[in-house]
Amino acid sequence: MRQKQDDGNASAHPAHCHGGHRERMRKRFQDSGLQAFQPHEVLELLLFYALPRVNTNPIAHDLMAEFHSLSGVLDADIEDLKRIDGIGENAAVLLKLIPQLCQMYQLDKMSDSDVMDTLPKLCNYLKAWFSGVISEQVVLLCMNESLQLIRSEVIGDGTTQEVFLDAHRIASCAIRLRCTRVVLAHNHPNASAALTDADIFSTNQLRNILNGLQIVLLDHIVVGKYGDTVSMRQLMGWS
Structure with missing residues (x-):
């Protein structure tokens, strides 16, 4: 040795x-x-x-x-x-x-195109955000009415398998940053992207809470181990 x-x-x-x-x-x-x-x-x-x-x-x-x-x-x-x-x-x-x-480096390269007005832009940003993250993490993308990114904030860290979705913390963050549009995201560091029944239920609850605060939840996106993504807005047909 x-x-x-x-x-x-x-x-x-x-x-x-x-x-x-x-x-x-x-x-x-x-x-x-x-x-x-x-x-x-x-x-x-x-x-x-x-x-x-x-x-x-x-x-x-x-x-x-x-x-x-x-x-x-x-x-x-x-x-x-x-x-x-x-x-x-x-x-x-x-x-x-x-x-x-x-x-x-990847996030900085996107700084010139920080208007998140399409799903591909959101997914590319989030794939860069979650690169190298080895535990499940919930991130809130906070935007103004023009869909210009104000800030991205980590809302919760979990284990390598799950993370708790804290509706109160998400609402508090959105209010503190005075944003009117938000996108929720989390990653699956050891699995493909998928939305569970619990994800859908808790996200719908959160959407109702934020609507009452005049904050629009635009989407909940999951990023998988290999960069695959799932959009709840697309999956559920949100208008």
């Missing part, structure tokens, strides 16, 4: 031992991007920047062996990552940063 190294302070392998390999890896990325890389090589390259004096190749292989895939590594908890020899606080935080950075 390799000796566990402290991020940035490893002395077992001098920097020059792996300098040529690292330069070749960086050059490959600059020339052809990540398409030419195997998953363990992506991790190896990424870990260069958290572990400057360590051979990251065997660490990358250990990560893949433990978590089975690149996404499995990036979805793992920080404490679980730190159980891998060679992974300390800095490396674990760097790995956990990547999914959230990708999410923010």
Whole structure:
């Protein structure tokens, strides 16, 4: 077993031992991007920047062996990552940063088209929002009368299987943000998109509550594990 190294302070392998390999890896990325890389090589390259004096190749292989895939590594908890020899606080935080950075990047690219006036726009936004989210989460998209997005707010976090729909919290959020149009969404991180009878019942109740507050619930959209979506408005024929 390799000796566990402290991020940035490893002395077992001098920097020059792996300098040529690292330069070749960086050059490959600059020339052809990540398409030419195997998953363990992506991790190896990424870990260069958290572990400057360590051979990251065997660490990358250990990560893949433990978590089975690149996404499995990036979805793992920080404490679980730190159980891998060679992974300390800095490396674990760097790995956990990547999914959230990708999410923010995708959402930021949509900022110029933040009028959510079609179902495809809503679904694309929500797929970007839920990318990298590994537990069920309820999100409220708050809009004005022109369907311009004011804010997206997390209403509830659940387990990997379910999340509680809190009508009082949703109504309070809509009132606080002074929005007149809202879209409710939640994800199924381990299953395809589907609306259960409980989803439909609780959403209809919420729709009635919000109507009494002069706030229109436009839709309830579910995003599945592979980016598939279901729209309650479309399914139920809401006018």
